[in-house]
Amino acid sequence: MYYGGIEAGGTKFVCAVSDENQKIIARIKFPTNSPQETIKNIKQFFEKYQLEKLAVGAFGPIGINKKNPDYGYVKETPKAGWQHFNFLGELKKFIHVPIVWTTDVNIASYGEYRKGAAINKSSAVYLTVGTGIGGGLIYKDDVYQNWNHPEMGHIKVAPMKGDNFTGDCPYHKNCLEGMAAGPALEARACKKAFDLNKDDPIWRLEAFYLAQAAMTYTLLYAPEIVIFGGGVSNQQQLFPLIRKSFAKQLNQYVNTPPLDEYLVHAQLGDDAGITGALLLAHGK
């Protein structure tokens, strides 16, 4: 009994196969080139295995609404060649088993939920903060998907007092990604985020926006944990600042678990995505 997983990222793909004991028996990684070449690589990797089920987490935005004609497609993306590509349709040409189709951040969320920071929790929000910001919600043991997948990075945020930067998102001013993803930090500081001192005041500003977003997720999703992954979140000095700002902004309006258990760093790193994909394919 084999289960397949594909983490389809904007820069790299990871494909893997696990057995009935959830043990990974094969795994490859290759750069995200043209769709044609990528499909060829995927086909070659999986043709040796008789899969029971496959789960795919793709960079997006993707069509996840079965009622819409763009279901299974990669939609608008800056990634050359991938715009309006019927990814799921191409996979179905050679993989004739059920396919779970979701976003890259959703499989990572599910990985952290089942094997990472949210072990033993009943729900989780996972937010990746890097060159962009995206998030996934695990609710009732499954990834939350509705008319669309969540777009956690594009909610508007109220500006911090004195912050006149209105963000670098081409779609809207004052959205979380435009205000707090890596490029926004760098645009303000005029240097790379990892070159900034750990006590640079910009981290307090970053923490303010991430805390505000965590407050919004808390009020709307009421998860049992909020997990931060991605490059920016590797700045460990952020976490005490996020918790402090979160407590101040939420002002105890609702109860949460203790903040050092509630607002936490991801545990699986780069493995979150493929881990989650294989577990989604495998089921409970």
Place this chain on the structure above:
Amino acid sequence: MYYGGIEAGGTKFVCAVSDENQKIIARIKFPTNSPQETIKNIKQFFEKYQLEKLAVGAFGPIGINKKNPDYGYVKETPKAGWQHFNFLGELKKFIHVPIVWTTDVNIASYGEYRKGAAINKSSAVYLTVGTGIGGGLIYKDDVYQNWNHPEMGHIKVAPMKGDNFTGDCPYHKNCLEGMAAGPALEARACKKAFDLNKDDPIWRLEAFYLAQAAMTYTLLYAPEIVIFGGGVSNQQQLFPLIRKSFAKQLNQYVNTPPLDEYLVHAQLGDDAGITGALLLAHGK
């Protein structure tokens, strides 16, 4: 086969019983007095019926997390006598059938979903905008409840350019309720909302905040419809303004249904709550 519903509002209670065809066969309404008197009224009403199941939607905040000791309780509330009242526990003393326990806005959401503005939709957000702001999400045919129930009225909003009012919420500045519920409108205008002209510029401001909130719900919940109920939403001139502002703020970042079908007025009025409670008790 009888099913019971209780809409437990902060000012009035509605109790009703429906038969197996979902027809209401009895219904009463009484003001929300002390918990003791209220429980007596409820007992008296239901003792004539052998119920299969009961659903209760209570004013809150309430404890909805079965893992917590406050499950079934009304928590902090300005309503005299009701603070930390074990409402569900008191009901269970004389109602020995399964009880669905949720918020008043959740039963109204479910009512609008099954019999009101969201008929034939697969998910819905319902927002009541009156003296406060609260909301419910219907996802996968059920009310969304997690570690807590959603608190849609307390998300922070980015202020409209030139609006220096920071809200009248005692918990946090710039939250939706503090900026856009009836009392906030009245604090700005120095008169009652229903005395304001339909072309008063304040409606454009109100629409800006409601549209921003609808954008956040759209990005995080991706519902098939967003329904506005409550006293302020009866100002029909708001809807074209909300749709226009929503389109401008979201800037087509994600697709939604056409806005005149997506951002709509509630249909069931005061009946939404008890309708939803009876349907939740009845099941599919």
